Amino acid sequence: MDALEQLMQAFGNTGGDRAVLADSSTAHLVADGHTILSSRAIEGVEVEAQETPSGISATVRVRQGVRLTNPVHLCFGVLHKKGTQNISMDVRLEKNASVSFIAHCIFPDAEQVIHTMDAVIAIEDGAEMHYSETHFHGLHGGVEAIPKAVVSVGKNGGYLGEFTLVTGRVGRLAIDYDVEAQENAVVELTARVFGHGNDTIQIKEKVVLAGENARGLIKTRVAVEDEASAEITGITEGNAAGARGHVDCMEIVKDNGVASAIPIVRVTNSLAKVTHEAAIGSVDKRQMETLMLHGLTPEEAVDVIVKGILR
Amino acid sequence: MPLLEIKGVSFQVGAAKILDDLCLSVEEAEVHALLGTNGTGKSTLAYLIAGCEGYRPTAGSILFDGRAIHTSKIHERAQLGITMAWQEPVRFEGISVAQYLTLKNRALDPAPYLEMAGLQPARYLTRMVDRSLSGGERKRIELASILALRPRLAIFDEPDSGIDMLSLRDIINVINACKENGSAVLLITHREEIALIADRASQICRGGIVCSGSPEKVAAYYKSRQCLTCDTEGCADGRP
Ligand SMILES: Nc1ncnc2c1ncn2[C@@H]1O[C@H](COP(=O)(O)OP(=O)(O)O)[C@@H](O)[C@H]1O
Ligand SMILES: [Mg+2]
Numbered sequence: 021m022d023a024l025e026q027l028m029q030a031f032g033n034t035g036g037d038r039a040v041l042a043d044s045s046t047a048h049l050v051a052d053g054h055t056i057l058s059s060r061a062i063e064g065v066e067v068e069a070q071e072t073p074s075g076i077s078a079t080v081r082v083r084q085g086v087r088l089t090n091p092v093h094l095c096f097g098v099l100h101k102k103g104t105q106n107i108s109m110d111v112r113l114e115k116n117a118s119v120s121f122i123a124h125c126i127f128p129d130a131e132q133v134i135h136t137m138d139a140v141i142a143i144e145d146g147a148e149m150h151y152s153e154t155h156f157h158g159l160h161g162g163v164e165a166i167p168k169a170v171v172s173v174g175k176n177g178g179y180l181g182e183f184t185l186v187t188g189r190v191g192r193l194a195i196d197y198d199v200e201a202q203e204n205a206v207v208e209l210t211a212r213v214f215g216h217g218n219d220t221i222q223i224k225e226k227v228v229l230a231g232e233n234a235r236g237l238i239k240t241r242v243a244v245e246d247e248a249s250a251e252i253t254g255i256t257e258g259n260a261a262g263a264r265g266h267v268d269c270m271e272i273v274k275d276n277g278v279a280s281a282i283p284i285v286r287v288t289n290s291l292a293k294v295t296h297e298a299a300i301g302s303v304d305k306r307q308m309e310t311l312m313l314h315g316l317t318p319e320e321a322v323d324v325i326v327k328g329i330l331r
Numbered sequence: 332m333p334l335l336e337i338k339g340v341s342f343q344v345g346a347a348k349i350l351d352d353l354c355l356s357v358e359e360a361e362v363h364a365l366l367g368t369n370g371t372g373k374s375t376l377a378y379l380i381a382g383c384e385g386y387r388p389t390a391g392s393i394l395f396d397g398r399a400i401h402t403s404k405i406h407e408r409a410q411l412g413i414t415m416a417w418q419e420p421v422r423f424e425g426i427s428v429a430q431y432l433t434l435k436n437r438a439l440d441p442a443p444y445l446e447m448a449g450l451q452p453a454r455y456l457t458r459m460v461d462r463s464l465s466g467g468e469r470k471r472i473e474l475a476s477i478l479a480l481r482p483r484l485a486i487f488d489e490p491d492s493g494i495d496m497l498s499l500r501d502i503i504n505v506i507n508a509c510k511e512n513g514s515a516v517l518l519i520t521h522r523e524e525i526a527l528i529a530d531r532a533s534q535i536c537r538g539g540i541v542c543s544g545s546p547e548k549v550a551a552y553y554k555s556r557q558c559l560t561c562d563t564e565g566c567a568d569g570r571p
Binding site for chain 1: 381384406409410414415417420423425434476
């Protein structure tokens with residue numbers, strides 16, 4: 021079985037739709053380690069990827085006013101037990117473009133795999149981007165994943181970012197996202213991660229509301245069990261009149277898990293407003309009791325609550 | 332033998348005696364209304380019967396089917412068929428209405444239960460049981476979920492609170508449907524007109540039952556406000 025077939029099988033196993041790669045109206049990019057296995061550009065969307073000495077360098081451009089109905093699919097993986105994958109991505113949405121990305125990062129058998137992603141994303145005025153990234157790191161806890169992104173969102177633009185790692189082990193995860201929003205722009209960052217064993221989770225997300233009436237939401241949902249730990253930093257700055265930001269962090273701690281949340285809110289304009297809420301600890305007692313009153317065992321009740329917040 | 336028998340239950344927190352030597356029984360498939368004004372100990376009694384954490388009688392016993400249950404855990408009592416709808420239902424992230432009604436029995440069709448509670452299934456099944464629901468909607472979903480459970484004893488803690496007068500009919504329908512399913516219902520309320528749908532009623536005042544009997548009799552006594560005026564002598568003095 022060749023690498024593409026293997027990766028596609030893993031992609032299918034983690035909920036991906038394999039048919040999209042054969043579809044000539046859907047743009048995609050697939051890479052195993054530092055080898056590009058497949059890529060497709062479509063009308064209005066340029067996808068260029070090259071293998072460089074240090075990894076993979078990819079550029080995606082969505083032309084002005086292009087509003088895609090089919091999402092662009094990205095699939096990055098390391099099929100071997102050991103390996104390194106460094107990806108640098110440069111994404112630009114020209115004015116009034118609109119596109120969704122569905123990214124899968126898959127390391128099914130990883131025992132010692134390092135995956136880094138350095139993304140620079142420019143969303144021009146009036147453009148909207150939805151980026152959803154799902155990770156599967158296998159069952160050994162042998163992945164070190166370091167996704168970084170610097171995102172700029174122009175006037176009236178939008179960026180919706182979602183990160184999900186809720187099946188299998190995490191290994192070590194260190195997310196670092198930095199988003200700046202101009203006038204009337206809307207930013208929403210959501211991360212959902214479930215840590216087990218000795219997994220360590222670090223999430224740092226920053227939203228700078230630089231333009232008037234810009235809006236930002238950082239939502240984090242994390243559960244840790246066994247000896248896993250999580251440190252979540254949500255930073256929002258309100259620097260212009262009418263800017264509204266909110267940081268919402270919920271972490272459920274089981275067993276010997278350790279979780280912390282550091283919300284940092286900073287306002288430099290008296291007409292801006294940023295709020296935050298954080299709930300960290302064991303499962304809510306009232307929720308537990310309600311589910312048990314509905315006939316669930318304590319174990320089943322915890323499971324339903326944790327799955328719910330990670331959904 | 333009554334299905335539920337509360338024998339001389341007291342519940343004290345620090346110096347505060349919240350329930351004092353309370354006696355009450357609920358028969359199989361009976362709707363029993365518990366009437367009382369705010370702060371008389373209705374919810375506390377509900378938590379003691381359901382077995383919520385931190386609620387164990389400081390004196391007395393609670394029997395279910397003749398077996399003492401007052402030291403059992405909440406899920407153990409739920410396995411016996413005791414359930415409760417909180418006065419303020421709890422919200423959940425990421426759990427749909429459909430999932431919520433089928434937590435225990437995944438094969439169940441939840442639609443008829445929502446309809447019974449006055450909610451259109453098509454509009455609600457995929458909604459989340461989270462903050463996006465209004466208080467009244469959440470309350471109806473809770474009632475539907477209890478009906479779907481077919482418990483042996485359902486405790487409804489003020490099912491009518493937060494529900495407008497026009498919608499009271501739906502609440503009453505759910506309670507009647509529970510009874511038709513063979514469930515006994517302990518119906519907690521502070522409105523005498525709700526108590527009138529019961530088979531029997533009791534009035535609670537300051538942590539004790541002060542009057543029991545037909546709903547008409549108890550409602551009339553409750554309405555007369557006699558118990559509330561009996562100040563320091565203790566409510567028992569005001570028994571009709
Ligand atoms: N854990 C507690 N500690 C101290 N006082 C309590 C506690 N729980 C309830 N109470 C008091 O007991 C009384 C009865 O409360 P509750 O059962 O909620 O009344 P009801 O449901 O009839 O309105 C109230 O005065 C309330 O403040
Ligand atoms: Mg109450």
